[in-house]
Amino acid sequence: MSAVATPVVSPAPRDRASARRGASLANDVIEALTTVKDPELDEPITELGFVRSVALHPSGVTVHLRLPTSFCAPNFAYLMVSDAQDALRRVPGAARVTVLLDDHHDSDKINAGIAADAGYLGTFGAEAAESLDALRLTFQRKAHTAAMERCVMAALTSGAARLEDLGSLTLGDLAGGPTKEALLRRRADIGLGLAPGDLVVVDEHGDAVPDEELPLRLRLATSVRISIEGNAHFCRGLLATRYANGDSDAITTDITDTRSTS
Template sequence: MVQWEGTEAGVQASLWQALDEVLDPELDQSIVRLGFVEAVLLEGSCVEVTLRLPTFWCAPNFVFMMAEDIRRALLQVEGVQEVRVRIADHFASEAIEAAIREGRSFEAAFPGETTGSLDELRQWFQRKGYLRRQFALLKALRAAGFSPPEICAMRLADLLKSEGKWWARRADGTLVRIESEEAISRYLKRRQELGLDGRPESPLMLDMDGNPIPLESFEDYLRRSRTTLLNLSANASLCQALLASRKGGAP
């Protein structure tokens, strides 16, 4: 639970919103909703965020990415000029905190101990999360009554937002309300982040390489996406249970 101290309501909302956009790279979920943010303090133009992660041995590259993203996100909030990230009870907290504070890379924080780059790892997790978001959108479309042939034929322009609500257009031009608005917005955002075709005439459903999903492969693609979702959900549940255990409470 986030503890807001010394902040006014408007600043609180801005900081909360910014942190809610920071994701656990593996789970593709908000660090706020996962319960990783333990405290947020504002002193003048400096924000200090304390993270408590599920285990003492959480992978340092994952932790570094979250800490780096926190700093970047909060520096976008008006009035914030400095961000300090504290990592509670983690074996590499000192090295990560110092690197984030000084603007050094992960490789510089752990010289001789890393292979590959965080950019490559981040992109791999983005692609993995893309499948999860796509499956959530597929599920929302199926719940709204769209058949596999209709979904495979849909274009980006067939998703329309009006007065804060999302609609999907059928082949005959009729509009159907899509209840899961978050599924649409998260899918479109990740699709843009991956640089996939964003033209209105582009197929709505693309694989991670930007290829349309043919109808004959749709069910198989759906099964593989469901497997990815189940794995990620299981990991998220485990992380939350471990975190609750660390805090001495129930998940």
């Protein structure tokens, strides 16, 4: 999903510095939003098309988010809005940050809670069945499992590892590249070791998997990875149907800058 900025028409010499500052802030805002992930799909909300618009204005930054359906899980929705607000508040020059969720059955409740910094429990009260920390950890562990499976399959396919040796496969044995980097990030998220000698195939606590359990562990990991990727594909289709008449290439992010350039 690409972000499309509003064209700027040949600014006067005095305005060029302001235009550059505006473009820099817009880039910083988008970069911050790329760190926010859908907890279930393990992909940035920018790539999923969930960022509807970014507005730079005299008092700060306003971002509107959207989801594939109006009935997406409220806890997931709150988590993404909250994470987006936290990420944007760390952007130098962002000033006042406002993040709003559009077209969701709990938009009013979530937006009011985020604006008041009420937290998840303060926003949903008795409806908050579990803490966000527990929810986040559950999906971080699933993301790690999927990343681990991708690395193992890459090692097997390339011949760098044999099935019977997977129990002793270490991070140092893995080829460098995006697949390994993704695994390292997800291990860091859940507090697992990153040393070259650390085992690749471990459970959610970082403990080694007994050799006799490795085949089952890998089958389960494959099912987790397929589920995550399938859900991501499904959500992209729903979003495109909802907002772009089924054309996923038409899902863009509107970026505007209404600050004075004088």
